[in-house]
Every structure is written in C-alpha cells, then in structure tokens.
Amino acid sequence: MTTGIVAFGAYVPRLRLSRQAIHDANAWYAPNLKGKAKGARSIANWDEDPITMAVAAARDSLPISDALPVLSGLMLASNTLPFADRLNAGVMAAALNLDEAVEALDVTGTRRAALSAVGQAVSRNKAEGGRILVAAADLRQTRAASASEMDFGDGAAAVIIGDENILAEHLASAAVTVDFVDHFRAAGEDVDYVWEERWIRDEGVTKIAPRAIKAALEKAGLAAGDVDHFIFPTLFKGIEAQIAKQTGIRPETIIDNLASQVGDTGVGHGLLLLAGVLAGARPGAVILMLEFGNGAEAAIFRTTDLITQFRPRRGLAGWLARLKEERNYTRFLAYRGRLELEKGMRGEQDKKTALTTLYRHRKAIMGLVAGKCRETGSVHYPPSRFSYDPQHAALDTQDPYPLADRRARILSWSAENLSYYPAPPHHYGQLDFDGGGRILMEFTDVGPGDIETGMEMEAVFRVKDRDPVRGFTRYFWKAVPIFDRAADAANTGAA
Numbered sequence: 001m002t003t004g005i006v007a008f009g010a011y012v013p014r015l016r017l018s019r020q021a022i023h024d025a026n027a028w029y030a031p032n033l034k035g036k037a038k039g040a041r042s043i044a045n046w047d048e049d050p051i052t053m054a055v056a057a058a059r060d061s062l063p064i065s066d067a068l069p070v071l072s073g074l075m076l077a078s079n080t081l082p083f084a085d086r087l088n089a090g091v092m093a094a095a096l097n098l099d100e101a102v103e104a105l106d107v108t109g110t111r112r113a114a115l116s117a118v119g120q121a122v123s124r125n126k127a128e129g130g131r132i133l134v135a136a137a138d139l140r141q142t143r144a145a146s147a148s149e150m151d152f153g154d155g156a157a158a159v160i161i162g163d164e165n166i167l168a169e170h171l172a173s174a175a176v177t178v179d180f181v182d183h184f185r186a187a188g189e190d191v192d193y194v195w196e197e198r199w200i201r202d203e204g205v206t207k208i209a210p211r212a213i214k215a216a217l218e219k220a221g222l223a224a225g226d227v228d229h230f231i232f233p234t235l236f237k238g239i240e241a242q243i244a245k246q247t248g249i250r251p252e253t254i255i256d257n258l259a260s261q262v263g264d265t266g267v268g269h270g271l272l273l274l275a276g277v278l279a280g281a282r283p284g285a286v287i288l289m290l291e292f293g294n295g296a297e298a299a300i301f302r303t304t305d306l307i308t309q310f311r312p313r314r315g316l317a318g319w320l321a322r323l324k325e326e327r328n329y330t331r332f333l334a335y336r337g338r339l340e341l342e343k344g345m346r347g348e349q350d351k352k353t354a355l356t357t358l359y360r361h362r363k364a365i366m367g368l369v370a371g372k373c374r375e376t377g378s379v380h381y382p383p384s385r386f387s388y389d390p391q392h393a394a395l396d397t398q399d400p401y402p403l404a405d406r407r408a409r410i411l412s413w414s415a416e417n418l419s420y421y422p423a424p425p426h427h428y429g430q431l432d433f434d435g436g437g438r439i440l441m442e443f444t445d446v447g448p449g450d451i452e453t454g455m456e457m458e459a460v461f462r463v464k465d466r467d468p469v470r471g472f473t474r475y476f477w478k479a480v481p482i483f484d485r486a487a488d489a490a491n492t493g494a495a
Contacts, residue, residue, distance in 0.1 A: 003125045004169040004301060006162040009060030009312045010275040011053050011137075012155045012262055012319040014445050014483075015326045016040040019150055025329040026145035036150040039260030043326065044139050044154040046335040046422040047444055047462040049473070050078040051088055053156035054135035055095045055461045057268075060312045060319075061133075061158045062096075064405045069096065071160070072130030074104045075121060077113040077267050079185075080138045081106060082473050091475065092135065095461045097367035097402055111293025112175075114157075114267050118299060119173045121161040131162040138266030141190045141336060148194070151235050153263025157271035167310050168278060168287065168301040171222070174215035177295040180204045197236060205239055205292050206246065212296035213247045213288065220300045222286065224248030227300075229277045231255045231289040233269035249288070261320060276316040281307055322483050324445075334422070347420030351467040353474050363400065368459060368477045370437050371398030379403075379436030401437070404477065408433040408457045413443070415451065427451055431479055444478040456482045 023037035044053065054076055062069050074096075076089035083091075089104035107117040114136035121132035137156030142149040161170075182204055183194040209232075217224060230253045232240045240254045255273050257264070265272055270291050277287055287301045314322070326332070333339035363369040364382045371383025374397045378389050381403065387394045413429025427443035429451075443451060444462055457479040464476040 001126055001163055002166060002169055003122050003161065003163050004166040004304075005159045005278070006131065006165055006167060007061040007160040007310065007312075008167070008271075008275045008278050009057045009062070009158045010155070010272050010316040010319055011056035011060060011157070012153075012265075012272075012316070012322075013042050013044045013048060013053070014322055014324050015043045015045060016261070016323050017043045017326045017329070017332050021327040021329050022150055022332075030145040033145065033147065033150060036147065040325065041150070041263035042153040042155055042261075042265070043332050043335065045445060045462075047464075047478070048139070048154070049082050049463055050080055050137040050139050050156070051076075051082060051091050051095075052460075052462050052475070053137040053139070053154065054078070054158065054268075055092055057137065057156035057158040058092070058096060058133055058135045059404075060314055061160055062313075064313065069098060069133075070131065071098055071102055071133050072128070073121065073124060073132035074098065074102055075107050075117040075132065075134045076105070077107040077117045077134065077136040078138055079108055079111070079113065079267055080140055081108060091366070094362055094366035095475065097363070097369060097404070111267060112291035112295075112297045114271050115173075115289065115291045115297045115299055116175070118159065118161065118170075118271075119175075119297070122170050122173070125161050125163055129163065131160050133158060133160050134271075136268030136271050138268060140192070140266055141338075143191055144333070144338065148192070151259075151264055153258075153265045155262060155265035155268060155272055157268045157275050159271060159274070165306060166304055167307045168281075168303045171286075171300040171302055172216050172219035173297065173299045174212050174219060175295065175297040176208055176212045176215070178208055179294060180208060182293070201236060201239060205234070205236070205296075206242060209243055209290060209292050209296040210246050212298040213243070213249075213290060216288070216298040216300050217247075222300065225250060226286050227253050227288045228285040229253055229255055229281065229287040231270055231273045231277065231287065232292075233257055233264060233273060234292065235264050243290070258320075272316065275312070278303070278307065279312070279315050279317065283307055331423075343420045346418070350469070351465055351474070352470065353467060353472050358474075365476060367402065368404040370401045370403050372401035372436070373397045374399060377436070379433070381437050381439050403433050403437050403439075404459045404461075406433045406435060406437075406459075407482065408437075408439075408459070408479065410451065410453050410455045410457060411438070412453065413451055415448065431457060442478045443480065445480045450481060458482050 020037045081088045117134045135158040182200040183192045283305045285303045370381040373387040408431040411430040415425040462478045464474040
C-alpha cells in the first residue's frame with residue numbers, strides 16, 4: 001500500500017526580533033556576538049507556546065470546513081511541551097475539535113522527534129489505515145547574551161500522513177541510534193547545555209549522519225544523485241554542504257535553512273522546511289530530509305502529480321510575509337518570562353482554573369463551538385439548552401456550530417492600560433461572526449493603530465493566562481486582523 005503526505009502546513013509567529021537589537025543590548029557583555037548580528041529571528045508572542053503554534057500549523061494544513069477533520073491519530077513532537085504530566089496532544093485535539101475517538105500521542109526526547117513521529121505515522125497507516133496528523137513545535141529558553149539566543153527561532157509545522165490523494169509518497173526511512181551527546185537538558189532545567197562545536201561536527205554529524213542517508217537511499221533503491229531537494233536543519237554553517245559532498249548529493253539541491261529570516265525552530269524546523277519545499281515542488285521530485293540528534297534519521301519522499309493541486313491556508317511563504325519587525329529586546333525577555341515586570345495591584349489575582357468547568361464546557365472553550373438553533377437559525381455562544389430570540393424561545397434545539405474557521409468583523413472595541421496585561425495596551429471587543437454569533441474576545445498580535453471598527457478578523461488558539469501558583473496554562477481563542485501581506489511589508493519596511 002502506498003503511503004505518504006496528503007496535506008502539509010506551517011506556522012511562523014508574526015514578531016521578528018532584529019539580531020542587531022540583541023547585540024546592541026548585550027554588546028557591553030558579549031561583543032563577540034557581533035558576527036551573528038544579521039537578519040532577524042522569529043519570536044513567539046507572550047500568549048503562544050508549542051501547543052498553540054502546533055495548532056496553528058495543523059489548521060494551516062486542514063481545509064476550512066464545518067465538518068470535523070477525519071483523523072485517526074495525532075502526534076505532537078516537541079522537546080519543550082508545557083505539561084510534563086498531561087497529554088499535550090490531547091489539548092491540541094480539543095482545540096482542533098477532533099472526534100474524541102482519535103488516538104493522541106506526545107513524542108519527545110530528541111531533536112529528531114518530528115521525523116520519528118512521521119515514521120511512526122507511516123507505519124501505523126500501513127498497518128491500520130486512516131489519516132494521522134503529525135505536528136511539531138518548540139519554544140526554547142535561552143540565556144541572555146548567548147549564541148543560542150541569536151540562532152534560535154520559534155515556529156511549527158504539520159503534515160498529514162495517509163494513503164489516498166497522496167502529495168508526496170514516502171519511499172523509505174532509516175535511523176541510526178547513537179548516544180552521542182551534542183547537547184542536553186536535564187529534568188527540571190529549562191536551558192540546554194551545548195558541547196563544543198568542533199567535536200560535534202567532526203565526531204558526531206560527519207560520522208553518524210551519512211550512515212542514515214546511505215541506509216535510506218539503499219532502502220528506496222535510489223542513488224544520491226537522484227535527490228532533488230536536500231533538507232538538513234542545523235545550526236552549523238556549511239555542514240549541509242559537507243554532508244552532501246560526503247554522500248554524493250548535488251550541492252545545488254541543499255535547501256536554505258531560513259537562518260536569516262526565522263532562525264532554527266528546533267524539533268519542527270525540518271518539517272517547516274519541508275512545507276516550504278512541497279509548496280513549490282514539481283511532480284516527481286525526490287526529497288531527502290535528515291535530522292541529527294542522539295544519532296541520525298533520514299526520510300525520503302517523492303512528490304506526485306497531485307502536488308500542484310494542494311495549497312495550505314497560508315503556507316510558509318504567507319507566514320514569512322506576515323511579519324512585524326521588533327527591536328525591543330526587553331519585550332522579548334518579558335515574553336519569555338526572563339524579565340519580571342511590575343504588575344501593579346490590579347495584577348494581583350488568583351488564577352486557579354476550575355477543571356470541572358473546563359471539562360463540562362470543553363467544546364465551547366477549547367474548540368470555540370457555539371450552538372445553532374434548528375428552529376430560528378440563530379447562533380448562541382456559549383451554547384446552552386435554552387435559545388432565546390425576541391419572537392421565539394425554544395428548549396434543546398441547538399446543534400454544535402464551530403466558529404473557529406469563520407471570519408468575523410469588529411462591532412466595537414477598546415484599548416486600555418488600566419488593568420495589567422503582558423502586552424499593553426489591552427485590545428478587546430465585540431465580534432460578529434459570518435453566519436451568526438457574537439463574542440467578546442481579546443485581540444492579539446496587534447498594537448496601537450492596528451484596530452478599527454468593521455475590520456475583518458480571524459480566530460486563533462492562544463494562551464489565555466497562566467497560573468503561577470499551580471503551573472496550569474489556560475487556553476482560549478483570540479482574534480487577529482486578517483493582515484494584507486503587501487500592506488504588512490510596507491508597514492514594516494520589509495519587501
């Protein structure tokens with residue numbers, strides 16, 4: 001049975017922090033970072049984490065429809081999951097409003113977790129059929145004035161594995177497992193410890209990675225010269241060319257790592273680059289993807305004639321164009337929880353979450369599902385047993401009505417600085433959704449002057465707030481403007 005990628009998506013946060021701004025803030029301490037002060041890195045907003053970014057990438061791969069996506073499995077790959085003992089993929093499944101029969105799994109513990117999850121999804125599809133969503137995202141902490149702070153970025157990607165309407169056939173995978181420690185993060189720590197680069201290059205990557213490539217090519221019955229696109233996410237400049245030369249892969253097939261625009265996004269970076277390649281690939285193209293971490297893993301795909309017929313909702317190119325330059329280094333530190341700001345008395349409140357209420361209303365809260373009355377057609381949020389209209393009242397007539405994929409317009413709005421908010425001013429307002437439904441929602445990814453009455457908005461799944469006492473993260477939906485890419489580029493001075 002033929003198995004492969006049947007859909008793909010990506011996500012890159014809107015904010016891009018200038019590396020020059022990082023250098024300027026830390027030059028007094030680490031002038032040696034000047035050589036890295038070029039381009040920008042993506043940074044997640046304060047209300048984003050690996051789950052919300054993975055949801056955004058998954059939604060990018062799914063069609064806009066009221067019908068629930070038919071998925072039999074969901075795998076979330078990340079090394080920075082917000083919960084150590086809660087199924088993070090289960091939170092994601094709730095946000096995507098998936099059927100509760102879906103099997104969800106967290107995959108973690110290695111840089112190649114995303115590619116390993118893809119391999120598991122392929123094996124499961126061949127054994128049992130069904131479509132499996134694989135999403136990957138990281139939000140890594142770094143120390144101030146470190147090379148990692150310059151090199152890293154935030155982002156996510158997703159692919160759906162299936163056996164019908166295949167865009168890229170999975171030809172082979174091969175893994176080499178070696179306990180070679182290039183970096184590690186102990187339990188209870190939040191920053192990686194990284195070993196010396198020369199050792200990693202000479203004794204790790206160049207000796208281990210070629211073994212995985214050669215094994216995958218042999219399984220696929222291909223020669224290195226057959227590869228049309230070579231994806232190898234790495235922080236070491238030029239090592240992709242070295243591996244290509246060692247294995248016989250043509251140098252012109254090497255895919256740019258997006259270091260100057262995004263940075264390295266961790267576990268999901270390989271799939272992020274893959275999403276970009278698939279968006280512009282011709283039919284019959286052979287793609288080899290390599291990941292290094294506790295050994296190495298390689299996977300080979302070949303695009304089909306259907307590759308030209310699929311487009312994600314926005315795609316990697318769309319997310320890259322939807323940017324806002326950020327030069328305030330302290331904002332980045334605050335969003336990462338590395339800089340404690342004065343919250344004032346209004347910020348002193350207990351944020352304990354009633355888990356009973358969250359469970360009972362999980363569809364409305366996590367999936368943004370309203371109720372639509374069968375008798376009047378009116379839409380109610382939150383849904384309830386009772387439907388009320390001026391001329392008609394009814395009981396138990398509401399059917400589930402998802403709102404997350406429906407656009408909305410601002411009826412009224414406010415921006416205020418009176419209460420504590422991590423990214424002041426606090427924007428929120430009344431939204432009227434296409435087809436019915438009115439909700440008071442927070443706005444995110446916006447600043448002064450970005451909002452006006454009547455503006456078209458879309459819903460995004462974000463962090464509502466965090467409980468600092470119990471460590472629980474609450475999620476809900478917020479609204480962002482449907483930014484025009486050309487206008488965005490003009491507003492930020494980026495072409």
